[in-house]
Amino acid sequence: MQTVKMVISGAVNAGKTEFIKAISEIEVVSTERRATDDTKMIKKETTVAMDFGRIAIADDLVLHLFGTPGQKRFDFMWEILSEGMLGLVILVDSTRPETFRETNRIIDFFVSYRDTSYVIAANKQDRPNAWSPDELRLALRQPPHVKVLPCVASDRDSVKNVLLELLYVIQERSEE
Amino acid sequence: MALVGNIKDFGLSDFLYLVDRGYKTGGLHLSHEQETALLFFDKGKLIMAARKPEDQQADLLVRLGLLNGDQLDQARQSLSTQGNGATLTQVIVDSQIASREQIQSVLQGFTEESVYGLFGWPEGEFRFEQNQRPAPDAPVVPIPISVDHLIMEGVRRIDEWGRIKDRIPSTDMIVRFLEQPDERAKGVKLAPEEWRIFARINGKDTLAEIARKTSLSEFDVCRIVYGFLTAGLVEVRKKPPVAVGRSAADAPRVKKSLVNRIINRIKGM
Structure with missing residues (x-):
């Protein structure tokens, strides 16, 4: 059985758990604990270890989805999770510009050293005060070739679209 | 909106x-x-x-x-x-x-x-x-x-390390030009000290090395580069680690057939 891995990252409350829950075939293994630091100001429960989802591709192939913990003190987990990943989805809460700086730090971490295939998912596009994907591209200073996609992480079709767009990026860079 | x-x-x-x-x-x-x-x-x-x-x-x-x-x-x-x-x-x-x-x-x-x-x-x-x-x-x-000129002048008035460090966390980072900086630089008026640093940007030297070569303080170099960065003239990146064995950047590419199988499965969900 071959397994491949995709990583879903983003700042606290970007929607990582929701994103994985929307598409995973198994109940998401989420190690939620009561937040102990300033993240509790944002939400009561936050991901302190990781989320894990799974999609069976065929009898011999499984796709694993890993959500990274959002808080800075779990940075060390990012290194471990990123080993051997097929691609990366960076989720951004489009309604909270105060998280854009942290999002850039995450992008920098995953992309600086590695030849990582990634897309940015502009989450919460259903909210009235959401920044559009074009505005997010400028705010995050992403070059034109990086896909910044509209997303609503609670919507399965929207999540499917983000994963497919990431797979097209990976496909372009894959070998025959 | x-x-x-x-x-x-x-x-x-x-x-x-x-x-x-x-x-x-x-x-x-x-x-x-x-x-x-x-x-x-x-x-x-x-x-x-x-x-x-x-x-x-x-x-x-x-x-x-x-x-x-x-x-x-x-x-x-x-x-x-x-x-x-x-x-x-x-x-x-x-x-x-x-x-x-x-x-x-x-x-x-x-x-x-x-x-x-x-x-x-x-x-x-x-x-x-x-x-x-x-x-x-x-x-x-x-x-x-x-607006380029306003950004540069505004950034000249910033004297807090905190804000600069947000974008330039370390002086071990390298600076390199973004696409066609000469075109964008036309709208930006640089002070002599800024020109000294602008001329030293080669995509290889770290901020610390630029500070040594220009005899400016690391803070001044970072502040000035922060201005270039904010105006969209340059980017700063971590210096690539010296490769020991196979680096992550050399990770093997995946097979197209495998990616196609995943695409077909997700499409069918």
Whole structure:
């Protein structure tokens, strides 16, 4: 059985758990604990270890989805999770510009050293005060070739679209 | 739809960059404690800045010594006979009440100074109303002002390591030019010290090495590079680690057939 891995990252409350829950075939293994630091100001429960989802591709192939913990003190987990990943989805809460700086730090971490295939998912596009994907591209200073996609992480079709767009990026860079 | 936030989290220079690169037209409303400001942009360029409500009025032209009261009345009358899209400053130029150069010089100086003061705000709410335009008789500059230059000047006034370190966490990072920096640099006026650093950027040297070669302090180099970075001229990256064995960057590419299988499965979900 071959397994491949995709990583879903983003700042606290970007929607990582929701994103994985929307598409995973198994109940998401989420190690939620009561937040102990300033993240509790944002939400009561936050991901302190990781989320894990799974999609069976065929009898011999499984796709694993890993959500990274959002808080800075779990940075060390990012290194471990990123080993051997097929691609990366960076989720951004489009309604909270105060998280854009942290999002850039995450992008920098995953992309600086590695030849990582990634897309940015502009989450919460259903909210009235959401920044559009074009505005997010400028705010995050992403070059034109990086896909910044509209997303609503609670919507399965929207999540499917983000994963497919990431797979097209990976496909372009894959070998025959 | 309005873009809202706080300049503590998304700095004024970052917002100006977004307006510039997004060719945005609209009004940026800022507030900090008892102070407010209103900036108007047209296709990414600044056309007006007011720190007080009275600075949005045509009377500003009299206060700045560009016109006297009678001339302003005459210009207002002419404006009232013009169609949509006419501006008071254009009417003044067309009626030869004052020259374009004279109005540009005085209003541009006033507008720029109004914006520079905003870079000192440690925080403040902002709201950008897309497509909001100033009143027809507002004192807009005849020739819109490039935002690149404002960003550079604004960043010169930043003297906090904290803000700089947000973008440049270490002096071991390397600096390199973004696409066609020469084209973008045309709108930016650099001070001699900034030129010294600009000329040393080669995509190989770290900030610490540039500081050594220019005999400037690491803080000064970082502050100046922060300005280039904010204006979108350069990027800073971590120095690639020396490869030991196979590096992550050399990770083997996946097979197209495997990717296609995953695509087909996700499509079918």
